[in-house]
Amino acid sequence: xxxxxxxxxxxxxxxxxxxxxxxxxxxxxxxxxxxxxxxxxxxxxxxxxxxxxxxxxxxxxxxxxxxxxxxxxxxxxxxxxxxxxxxxxxxxxxxxxxxxxxxxxxxxxxxxxxxxxxxxxxxxxxxxxxxxxxxxxxxxxxxxxxxxxxxxxxxxxxxxxxxxxxxxxxxxxxxxxxxxxxxxxxxxxxxxxxxxxxxxxxxxxxxxxxxxxxxxxxxxxxxxxxxxxxxxxxxxxxxxxxxxxxxxxxxxxxxxxxxxxxxxxxxxxxxxxxxxxxxxxxxxxxxxxxxxxxxxxxxxxxxxxxxxxxxxxxxxxxxxxxxxxxxxxxxxxxxxxxxxxxxxxxxxxxxxxxxxxxxxxxxxxxxxxxxxxxxxxxxxxxxxxx
Numbered sequence: 001x002x003x004x005x006x007x008x009x010x011x012x013x014x015x016x017x018x019x020x021x022x023x024x025x026x027x028x029x030x031x032x033x034x035x036x037x038x039x040x041x042x043x044x045x046x047x048x049x050x051x052x053x054x055x056x057x058x059x060x061x062x063x064x065x066x067x068x069x070x071x072x073x074x075x076x077x078x079x080x081x082x083x084x085x086x087x088x089x090x091x092x093x094x095x096x097x098x099x100x101x102x103x104x105x106x107x108x109x110x111x112x113x114x115x116x117x118x119x120x121x122x123x124x125x126x127x128x129x130x131x132x133x134x135x136x137x138x139x140x141x142x143x144x145x146x147x148x149x150x151x152x153x154x155x156x157x158x159x160x161x162x163x164x165x166x167x168x169x170x171x172x173x174x175x176x177x178x179x180x181x182x183x184x185x186x187x188x189x190x191x192x193x194x195x196x197x198x199x200x201x202x203x204x205x206x207x208x209x210x211x212x213x214x215x216x217x218x219x220x221x222x223x224x225x226x227x228x229x230x231x232x233x234x235x236x237x238x239x240x241x242x243x244x245x246x247x248x249x250x251x252x253x254x255x256x257x258x259x260x261x262x263x264x265x266x267x268x269x270x271x272x273x274x275x276x277x278x279x280x281x282x283x284x285x286x287x288x289x290x291x292x293x294x295x296x297x298x299x300x301x302x303x304x305x306x307x308x309x310x311x312x313x314x315x316x317x318x319x320x321x322x323x324x325x326x327x328x329x330x331x332x333x334x335x336x337x338x339x340x341x342x343x344x345x346x347x348x349x350x351x352x353x354x355x356x357x358x359x360x361x362x363x364x365x366x367x368x369x370x371x372x373x374x375x376x377x378x379x380x381x382x383x384x385x386x
Contacts, residue, residue: 073382099176130186162298164299200220215350216354220271226288267292274361295366304373308376317334
């Protein structure tokens with residue numbers, strides 16, 4: 001460990017302890033669970049004084065506060081970035097500009113500090129799954145000798161789910177991961193699918209009276225999405241998915257994306273981590289996340305996402321909405337004040353309720369959570385303990 005890093009670790013250890021005294025749910029910057037080796041905040045508990053308090057009709061002093069355990073290791077951005085220091089960054093600035101979503105501020109430093117270590121971890125997980133597959137094939141070897149080995153014994157794609165709110169930057173996260181994973185020599189074929197393609201067409205949404213619920217779980221053809229992901233994980237050589245256009249705000253008739261046995265498939269969408277809904281008979285079916293090998297949730301404070309959504313709406317008003325063929329061209333006629341008012345109303349009545357009721361509650365089901373600051377930069381990473 002270099003002297004610079006050692007001094008950083010010592011300083012962070014002090015900072016972590018100071019923060020812990022004020023906040024009961026804090027882990028070390030290296031992600032180590034500090035439940036058993038840090039000071040627990042407590043008030044002065046004096047047995048004699050407590051008896052006197054009772055005689056006076058007062059409550060006794062507080063008992064020591066017990067720090068709740070967490071299923072995640074927690075890392076600040078700088079420390080997480082050290083986990084891939086020896087790995088060269090394969091992307092250039094022009095790549096980042098191509099991958100960056102509207103309003104997102106991702107740059108090369110963030111890719112190197114956050115996404116490169118994550119791609120390295122995912123590469124290790126893919127390799128571990130490949131080894132598990134090989135061990136299973138070896139286990140089947142006695143059946144092979146007598147001609148009874150399972151026919152579908154080939155390796156299936158490693159599937160990654162990426163979830164998060166509208167305007168939080170999950171699409172950028174998915175695209176950057178696709179680019180980085182495809183640069184690793186053992187995962188050259190990486191494909192990306194968004195769940196937008198599995199929304200019901202606008203006409204069907206209107207028929208179901210769901211026009212104002214687009215993006216909510218009930219606005220998706222869940223059966224079609226489950227059949228798609230099940231076919232991918234079953235090893236089907238070719239699986240097709242519908243295509244959604246943000247230009248026309250609808251499913252493109254007859255258009256399809258074909259997924260052909262990739263090494264890795266990334267599935268990005270609002271509700272991909274939501275658990276299965278109970279059936280009418282009380283039983284539970286499968287959820288999309290049941291097929292995931294790893295999942296990422298992109299997180300931020302709702303008030304920050306709200307501002308990003310409004311800012312993105314304004315940029316679109318002056319950009320894509322100017323196209324006369326755009327579904328949203330009507331919004332281009334609004335002045336900025338009217339556009340902010342409309343964007344705020346859309347957020348408050350549709351996007352925020354969906355975030356609060358459906359998207360955010362699924363955060364705890366992710367394997368990794370990326371926490372963003374108000375400037376869109378990732379400040380903290382949480383990785384589920386194994």
